[in-house]
Amino acid sequence: MKAHRTARVAEVVREVAAETILFDLSDPRIKHVTVTRVEVSNDLQNAKVFVSVMGTQKEQDLCMHGLRHSAGYIQSKLASRMKSRFTPIIRFVVDEGVKNSIEVTRLISEALAQSKATTAQEDSAEGTAHEESEED
Numbered sequence: 001m002k003a004h005r006t007a008r009v010a011e012v013v014r015e016v017a018a019e020t021i022l023f024d025l026s027d028p029r030i031k032h033v034t035v036t037r038v039e040v041s042n043d044l045q046n047a048k049v050f051v052s053v054m055g056t057q058k059e060q061d062l063c064m065h066g067l068r069h070s071a072g073y074i075q076s077k078l079a080s081r082m083k084s085r086f087t088p089i090i091r092f093v094v095d096e097g098v099k100n101s102i103e104v105t106r107l108i109s110e111a112l113a114q115s116k117a118t119t120a121q122e123d124s125a126e127g128t129a130h131e132e133s134e135e136d
Contacts, residue, residue, distance in 0.1 A: 006040050014035055034051065034098075036050045050093050068091075
């Protein structure tokens, strides 16, 4: 029962945070943000909002600073939506999972390209060796 309530609160926090970031915040530092997931503590006092931020490291840092600055406003929006005795304290965390999956995809693509190049070189070398043996 408690896990179900925690999951429900996490979903509400995710919805409110995502909607508020997308439609209500006018901070120019906050852009290219996706709320990926939310983890709420068992006592419902704290919520980690995981976000993916696109851009350079400097842009990501600025965005995270802006999000941390806006946490109180997002909590107030959450309080009006939840109508419960406690509103979780929101903390923003960079979700490294998205960045890691992009890096893995890049590495796989690089390895495939390298493999194709090696195969093409080997095929070319075999073709040259085959032609030379026919000429003899």
